[in-house]
Amino acid sequence: MQITYPTKEADVAELSIDDKRIKYSIPPKIGTHQEVFQSLFADKRLKTAQGKEIVAYANGALCYRKNEWADQERIRFHTKNYLRFPVVLTIIPKREEFGELEGGMLVDLDLEGKGIEKQTEVPKELSEWKASEGGIFVKEQRIFVPYAQWYKEQWDEDNGAVIALCGGLEGAEALARTAEDSKRSDKPLWKIDVNNINAPEKRVPVLDGDGNRLLLDCDDHGCSRCGCGVGVLK
Numbered sequence: 001m002q003i004t005y006p007t008k009e010a011d012v013a014e015l016s017i018d019d020k021r022i023k024y025s026i027p028p029k030i031g032t033h034q035e036v037f038q039s040l041f042a043d044k045r046l047k048t049a050q051g052k053e054i055v056a057y058a059n060g061a062l063c064y065r066k067n068e069w070a071d072q073e074r075i076r077f078h079t080k081n082y083l084r085f086p087v088v089l090t091i092i093p094k095r096e097e098f099g100e101l102e103g104g105m106l107v108d109l110d111l112e113g114k115g116i117e118k119q120t121e122v123p124k125e126l127s128e129w130k131a132s133e134g135g136i137f138v139k140e141q142r143i144f145v146p147y148a149q150w151y152k153e154q155w156d157e158d159n160g161a162v163i164a165l166c167g168g169l170e171g172a173e174a175l176a177r178t179a180e181d182s183k184r185s186d187k188p189l190w191k192i193d194v195n196n197i198n199a200p201e202k203r204v205p206v207l208d209g210d211g212n213r214l215l216l217d218c219d220d221h222g223c224s225r226c227g228c229g230v231g232v233l234k
Contacts, residue, residue: 084229
């Protein structure tokens with residue numbers, strides 16, 4: 001995944017991902033998970049950034065830091081707001097009754113901004129799911145991350161949660177490079193304790209670049225208005 005930066009344009013932050021030009025509308029939408037993604041969904045000029053596009057935005061703010069990428073009043077990440085992902089997580093208890101899904105995490109796309117109110121179903125088994133890179137499983141637009149692939153204290157490019165959120169292994173590796181290049185050596189993964197819940201619980205994830213860390217928070221209900229969501233010009 002190669003990230004480059006073209007010329008400056010008003011109200012737009014630009015870069016290229018593997019020679020594909022991306023124009024982000026700035027400032028991003030700010031507010032709760034529902035406010036941010038409902039607003040992006042309603043804006044017909046934009047499509048909601050996902051996966052690698054979110055990683056590249058973080059890279060611009062944390063590593064490139066020139067021209068429009070240096071303007072924190074407009075970019076908002078990292079000193080003003082954290083970044084939101086347009087997905088809903090369903091965290092499954094580490095209990096035998098959930099079979100091969102115990103302790104795992106389901107990732108569902110949430111472009112309409114329903115947040116934890118989004119209806120998600122926990123499957124009984126994974127027989128119809130296809131194994132994918134990084135040890136995750138995919139069925140249509142749903143992703144399942146097994147317990148052993150994500151439930152760790154620190155995240156890295158091999159963590160299934162990062163692979164699922166960042167658009168695949170390439171995106172996860174780019175986020176790890178972003179952490180290294182921005183000198184953020186602390187990469188904590190905050191999460192629900194799957195050993196102490198009895199029923200599946202929903203959360204929405206965020207990326208926080210505070211201080212010397214790059215935090216992936218999978219234990220957030222999305223109610224705070226400190227987050228921002230990025231839109232890409234169509």
